[in-house]
Amino acid sequence: MDLRGRDFLRTGDFSTEELELILKRASQMKLAHKKSQPSHQYLAGKSIAMLFQKPSTRTRLSFDVGINQLGGHPIYLNWGDLQLGRGETINDTGKIFGCYVDGIVARVYRHADLESLAASSPVPVINALSDEFHPCQALSDCFTIIEKKGRLDGLKIAFVGDGGCNVSQSLAEAVLQLGGSMVIASPKRYSPREELISELRKLAKGGAALQITEDPVEAVRDADVIYTDVWVSMGTESEAEDRLRELHPYQVNKELLAISAPESIVMHCLPAHRGEEITNEVIDGPRSVVWEQAENRLHVQKSIMSFVL
Ligand code: CP
Numbered sequence: 001m002d003l004r005g006r007d008f009l010r011t012g013d014f015s016t017e018e019l020e021l022i023l024k025r026a027s028q029m030k031l032a033h034k035k036s037q038p039s040h041q042y043l044a045g046k047s048i049a050m051l052f053q054k055p056s057t058r059t060r061l062s063f064d065v066g067i068n069q070l071g072g073h074p075i076y077l078n079w080g081d082l083q084l085g086r087g088e089t090i091n092d093t094g095k096i097f098g099c100y101v102d103g104i105v106a107r108v109y110r111h112a113d114l115e116s117l118a119a120s121s122p123v124p125v126i127n128a129l130s131d132e133f134h135p136c137q138a139l140s141d142c143f144t145i146i147e148k149k150g151r152l153d154g155l156k157i158a159f160v161g162d163g164g165c166n167v168s169q170s171l172a173e174a175v176l177q178l179g180g181s182m183v184i185a186s187p188k189r190y191s192p193r194e195e196l197i198s199e200l201r202k203l204a205k206g207g208a209a210l211q212i213t214e215d216p217v218e219a220v221r222d223a224d225v226i227y228t229d230v231w232v233s234m235g236t237e238s239e240a241e242d243r244l245r246e247l248h249p250y251q252v253n254k255e256l257l258a259i260s261a262p263e264s265i266v267m268h269c270l271p272a273h274r275g276e277e278i279t280n281e282v283i284d285g286p287r288s289v290v291w292e293q294a295e296n297r298l299h300v301q302k303s304i305m306s307f308v309l
């Protein structure tokens with residue numbers, strides 16, 4: 001299977017088999033990393049632009065380190081420092097990038113901007129988060145679930161909180177494609193758009209189901225994985241007061257955790273707002289896998305880059 005030249009904007013653009021292939025190589029890369037073996041130099045001689053319109057800790061660092069480990073040269077670019085910040089179009093910028101670099105990793109507000117960048121630039125674009133999707137996070141999270149549970153098929157993954165956020169939507173997409181069932185619990189106005197829900201259901205593998213509910217208790221009952229994310233995502237700060245009030249009943253705390261399956265794990269993409277969407281005792285507790293989740297970003301993103309770049 002040759003994935004060279006493909007954009008990685010959402011997992012839904014890739015087949016289940018292609019995602020499984022990426023996960024398989026990620027696993028080999030992690031094993032080699034643990035044995036301190038050097039990575040295969042998939043990006044030798046290549047320059048990769050890392051264009052960021054929003055802040056980032058994990059994504060920026062793990063891509064930078066990952067590109068270096070694969071022998072490539074990362075170039076971090078803050079959106080506001082480019083002519084983009086002074087009105088140069090995304091299409092013109094995309095063409096220019098194509099003159100100099102071999103790939104683009106981009107974090108943006110509008111998903112449509114990422115699509116324009118991908119359409120105008122001759123080199124592959126990897127989505128490092130948009131308002132709609134966070135596919136590198138989601139595929140890494142599936143990797144972590146499989147590592148912890150041995151499989152995704154037949155598992156129940158519950159996302160509790162801001163169900164219409166990038167992390168929730170991408171997680172649902174990737175989990176369903178890989179055969180897991182997904183439940184999203186959030187107030188109605190924070191659930192994914194209807195058209196997206198239908199799209200995601202069409203991508204589901206085998207008997208995998210997507211359920212949308214307003215009831216966090218129903219969502220986590222017998223769940224194998226409980227996942228949450230911040231209530232105020234980047235770009236929604238003006239709605240902070242309403243969000244904090246309306247999402248309060250969706251906090252992941254020890255009472256909610258007690259309803260889930262006995263061996264359930266707790267996930268969070270980070271950064272966490274401790275005391276809001278998740279309590280200290282849960283995120284620091286024995287069921288939490290958040291630090292391994294963060295580490296796995298490195299291995300899975302290296303695998304993605306090794307295929308598409
Ligand atoms: N999870 C994640 O993408 O974190 P950053 O915003 O720090 O990159």
Ligand code: NVA
Pocket residue numbers: 129165166167229230232233234269270271
């Ligand atoms: N939903 C969060 C994810 C951060 C990694 C945000 O967009 O701010």
